[in-house]
Amino acid sequence: MIEKQVKLAVIGVGTMGSSHARDIASIPKTQLVAVCDLISDRAEEISQKFGCAFYTNYQDMLDNIELDGVIIATPHEAHTPISIDCLQRGIHVLTEKPLAVHVLDGEKMRDAYQIALSKNPDLKFGIMFQQRTFGYWKSVKELLEKGILGKIMRVTWIITDWFRTQTYYDNGGWRASWRGEGGGVLLNQCPHNLDLLQWFVGMPEKIYGFAKLGKYHNIEVEDEVTAYFEYANGAIGHFITSTAESPGTNRLEITAEMGKLVVEKEKITFWHNKSSSIDEIQFSPNPYNLVENEEKNISFTHHGTPGHRLMIENFANAILYQDPLIAPAIEGLNQLQLSNAIMLSSFLNQPVEIPIDAVRYKNEILERVKNSRIQTIKIQSNPFDASKSFR
Numbered sequence: 272m273i274e275k276q277v278k279l280a281v282i283g284v285g286t287m288g289s290s291h292a293r294d295i296a297s298i299p300k301t302q303l304v305a306v307c308d309l310i311s312d313r314a315e316e317i318s319q320k321f322g323c324a325f326y327t328n329y330q331d332m333l334d335n336i337e338l339d340g341v342i343i344a345t346p347h348e349a350h351t352p353i354s355i356d357c358l359q360r361g362i363h364v365l366t367e368k369p370l371a372v373h374v375l376d377g378e379k380m381r382d383a384y385q386i387a388l389s390k391n392p393d394l395k396f397g398i399m400f401q402q403r404t405f406g407y408w409k410s411v412k413e414l415l416e417k418g419i420l421g422k423i424m425r426v427t428w429i430i431t432d433w434f435r436t437q438t439y440y441d442n443g444g445w446r447a448s449w450r451g452e453g454g455g456v457l458l459n460q461c462p463h464n465l466d467l468l469q470w471f472v473g474m475p476e477k478i479y480g481f482a483k484l485g486k487y488h489n490i491e492v493e494d495e496v497t498a499y500f501e502y503a504n505g506a507i508g509h510f511i512t513s514t515a516e517s518p519g520t521n522r523l524e525i526t527a528e529m530g531k532l533v534v535e536k537e538k539i540t541f542w543h544n545k546s547s548s549i550d551e552i553q554f555s556p557n558p559y560n561l562v563e564n565e566e567k568n569i570s571f572t573h574h575g576t577p578g579h580r581l582m583i584e585n586f587a588n589a590i591l592y593q594d595p596l597i598a599p600a601i602e603g604l605n606q607l608q609l610s611n612a613i614m615l616s617s618f619l620n621q622p623v624e625i626p627i628d629a630v631r632y633k634n635e636i637l638e639r640v641k642n643s644r645i646q647t648i649k650i651q652s653n654p655f656d657a658s659k660s661f662r
Contacts, residue, residue, distance in 0.1 A: 274300050277301050279338070279340050280305040280342075281307070282353055283307070283367075284306045287579075289317055292317050294580040294583050298580065298584055303321050304337070307329045314327060333356065342365045342366075344367045346452065347372050348452075350380075354380050355379065358380075359383065361394060365395075368400060368603065369458055369606060369610070370600060373611055374633075375629045375630065384396045384600070384601065395589045397596045399579065400466045402463045403466070403470065406571040406572050407573060408467055410569055411534060412470060419529060419543075421529035421547060422528045423504065423506045423527045424528065426506065426508045426524070426525050426526075427508065427522075427523070428468060428511070429509075429520045429521070431519035435488070435515075448491055449491060451643075455493040456512055457496060461512050462606050465510070465606045465610055472508070473502070474609075475500035476503050476624060478498060478500055478623055478624075478625065482496045482613065482614055483495040487515035494515055495512075497510070521536075522535040529544045530544040541566075541569050545562065608625055611632050
């Protein structure tokens, strides 16, 4: 018996989109029926490789091809209009990260989805946060949900292993410009980390952001960022990232009353306190007594792949069988709130509260777009192997 297939198209078949096309073609329950790209030669090459139709205008494709869903892998700014057009037609959507460039566009997508749901309650709208499928991050999520750590006191993520050369930024004029991408490391590389951060410990109330623009690269957006978070329960957070450090660091620390959890080099270590450190502070008669703890290595199972194929399979299962999405697109608004807030704080040189003033942020970005050095966006013409980027 032939399994029912979900008919999918990929819009934008550059570095990531071509990879998604390959994954769709390899999954038994999905069928690649079309691809679309502004560069006709690239779209035609992918269509010939996988035996599907190709278009250079996504609206023409939507008008002429029978589709169940689309995967959007275009430059960020196009995520919003394409998603809305597809949702209004009742077409399921899985978009690449980030959800949008700024919160206002993300809210437009959310609102369009809510309206579309009223007509089609089974409509799916997901986002490609594939790191949620990684074994070590799933284990962290489970430990936090079980409450083993108790009250969170501090969360610190040093994520500086997103090293990029100038060649990376030069390969495609839309990258690393206000006009073409709308941001730098926070909008391109770190949506995964910011999504995981809010997935683990929720959203802060206030953010102080410090972003350096083109500090190490000939770009006009941020390539080095430090941010400080304040949470409602009194916890603090730090988020430090860069595309200039080699070797870089990827270390997550979550300190809580019942110990400290560290994730580094795909290893989870938990120093489990035998009593609450907060209680020890309040009631211990000894001025220097450390809380006794036990060091534990947390075991987990990891699939060992980049995870995109799993997200596409999950998208298909959600369409076919109503499986829950691993990453609903609307949750991408939280990541967008964090990245936008860090940059707005840096622009204004003052702390900002969550949710941010989305109109003010958009105006800040539009002002920078107006003064962008990139006046005409050169479409990337040389897709490259991004596998070394995947964590």
